[in-house]
Amino acid sequence: MLATPGPLPSAAVEDGWAFEVKQDGQRAVIYLPGDGTILLRARSGTDITTAYPELLPLAHALGTRSAVLDGEIVALDDRGRSDFERLQQRMGLAGSPTKAARMAGQVPAHLMLFDVVHLDGRLLTGLPYAERRGELEGLRLAGPAWSTPAAITGHGAEAWEMARGAGLEGLVAKRLTSRYEPGTRSKTWVKIKVHRVADVVIGGWVPGRGWLSGLPGAVLVGERHDGLLHYVGSVGTGWSQAERIRLAELLQSAPADTCPFTQVPPVTGARWVLPRLVGEVRYTSRTRGGRLRHPSWHRLRADLTPDDLT
Structure with missing residues (x-):
């Protein structure tokens, strides 16, 4: 599911939206079958698992529970902001596991998780964002190379000023009632860039x-x-x-x-x-x-x- 560029939701309706920091990295879907393995796929469908060896331990984070997660792989600068220029050094290395392992030590990648679309055999795409977000936060996924960044309900103007002041790329506003629409650039997800x-x-x-x-x-x-x-x-x-x-x-x-x-x-x-x-x-x-x-x-x-x- 992709976001549509647009303006910040107005104060009159912002309580119906959640606001997340817009990450600047490589979008990925993460498959955790619960058997100790992990599969990462890029938006194109390409298997990029071997490009990011530091994410392999995520395979054990949920034990035997199965899940399909959505997130963004980023490389962070010295202020903790996603830096696409840094990440480019890590991209395209799926066919070179030795080089990928070496680069992982030089330019560590970090997975920012923001959605869960399948959990314990249940397809969650029909659930509203607020419920999926609750399921995601309940997984308590926080590790050395992955995390679940906060989402703020309402307070869009304050979130915007925080993003602008911190030099971040922008925000993604997600309607609390929005279903997950695979392959769709939806108006219920809005990306607002700091220009x-x-x-x-x-x-x-x-x-x-x-x-x-x-x-x-x-x-x-x-x-x-x-x-x-x-x-x-x-x-x-x-x-x-x-x-x-x-x-x-x-x-x-x-x-x-x-x-x-x-x-x-x-x-x-x-x-x-x-x-x-x-x-x-x-x-x-x-x-x-x-x-x-x-x-x-x-x-x-x-x-x-x-x-x-x-």
């Missing part, structure tokens, strides 16, 4: 294809530090058609022969421009190298020049 804003300088663009021919498919942006323009990412979403056409006119009027960034971005087909246009973009987080994650265009800042950002 951050940055003022950036456009240093290049990549032409679009098809109906976007002649228009920017993406702009290459940077931030000014110590008088230099450092590349922070490519932005390819967030424009209306009118905004894209206007931006194309501005970009085509300011071509440059050389790349204005301190290092040439590894982008095929890039066209450079004089770094004089400032834009405001929204993003969810940054990589350790400073790149923007999930950036989207917000607006052109005609009121700012690159010199205003130094």
Whole structure:
């Protein structure tokens, strides 16, 4: 079951919703048949059990009880927040158990459990979220590499401020009456991301294809530090058609022969421009190298020049 992007439920209805921290990792379904074995499957259905050897002891956590659990495998940073960039070092190692075991010592994975869909031979998908959550918490699953993070009923605004202040990715709001709908992106689960804003300088663009021919498919942006323009990412979403056409006119009027960034971005087909246009973009987080994650265009800042950002 997948969540639909949306706004925070209003105060008038928030008592009918539970709020969980949105984790940034690899979604997994965990099969515990109760015979001392465990099977982890990714969203694609791929068996990823051997990629995460630190989760193998979970096979014994329920004794002979059987269960199918839903959760997110994450790698935590030094502040206890999920860090997808760190987890990427662990992903794709199901076919290399020796390397997976070595990486487990360097970048430990942690399983955040948030639902139970089958328990002791009973299919629970027809039960409301509140009842499934009660079943999950009753299992008391807390171990060296797995846990059951708290869910808060109501108090959505407070949960949101906590997530934003802690630098978390966001929240997932789940209607207390919602059934579990496998394979469905449901409006009874809503993911609300914490978006951050940055003022950036456009240093290049990549032409679009098809109906976007002649228009920017993406702009290459940077931030000014110590008088230099450092590349922070490519932005390819967030424009209306009118905004894209206007931006194309501005970009085509300011071509440059050389790349204005301190290092040439590894982008095929890039066209450079004089770094004089400032834009405001929204993003969810940054990589350790400073790149923007999930950036989207917000607006052109005609009121700012690159010199205003130094």
